Amino acid sequence: MSRTADVVSIKSHNSKFILKIDSKDYETAIKDLKNKFSQNSLIKSITTINQIDAKTLDVVDVQKVKDFLKKEFGIDYVEKESRVKHNVNLKNEMQEINTVTQNALTDTDKIAENLIENTDYRTKIIKNNLRSGALIDYDGNILVIGDVNAGAQLIATGNIIVLGNIRGFASAGAKGDKSVMVIANKISATQLRIAELIAIPPKDDGHKKAQGVQIASVNDNKIEIQQY
Incomplete structure (x- = not known):
């Protein structure tokens, strides 16, 4: 067989x-x-x-x-052009994400592994929490095993995966790739970017403990966050 x-x-x-x-x-x-x-x-x-x-x-x-x-x-x-215009006024693309779509819970590690295996980007791995002032700028995927605290910045041309919480700045698809994703246990970024799109995630509710995984991706030219 x-x-x-x-x-x-x-x-x-x-x-x-x-x-x-x-x-x-x-x-x-x-x-x-x-x-x-x-x-x-x-x-x-x-x-x-x-x-x-x-x-x-x-x-x-x-x-x-x-x-x-x-x-x-x-x-x-849907066939489409692979190139994305970069001279877009980012201010016009600002949006506020008010809701997180609920889905069945799943495993962060498994999603991260699948994502890395199924993209053409290389991956940089950081095995510690990132404090305020830290900046990781990488041509490819960024995988953080830890939390990204307020004041820390992640900038990737590929996907961003955080096995923890994102409270800082996260910019994926920095060269214009809208098919990339931002994945974390909890996305409470001060600002979230995918390609030229900018969004502000829902405010973190300190009384609610995050379970499962949150995935931010582009749908209909807007950033959406889904809870798994």
Whole structure:
């Protein structure tokens, strides 16, 4: 019996979600798609696929894959340009996030591992809390094992993952990639940026202890935070 673990993979690159299929058999590809979208909390948050790389499937089967994604998971196939304009007035993009969408709880470590494995960015790992005045500016993903306190800054061209709380400044997709995410146990950043978009997360309620994971991502050109 052949192993299907690597038949399907989803990567984020230059503001696009790319679905890669390495199988000549349509049914095998669909089976692996079902497994990935059912079991992976990060992948389940995807609402669009922008490119399908399936050189081993014919045109008819590729269209079937698109139809399957739409029917089973509500995922649209939308081709788009990978480049994002950088000369946007950031002030005009400011928004305030008033609500956090609730979802089933999941594991921060597992989400971080899946995210790092499924992007083309390299990753810088920091294994301590970041105090006020600390600045981490990195061309790739930033993974912090600890808290990011008020006054600390994270700037990444890729994703930002914090196995703790974010109370400082967090800017992901610093070169314009809107497909990246900011993930933490609790996002209470003084300011949150993804690409050229800027948002202010809900104020931290000190009486509520954060459980699970919060994921900030871009949807309809706005930053949204979901609780898992």
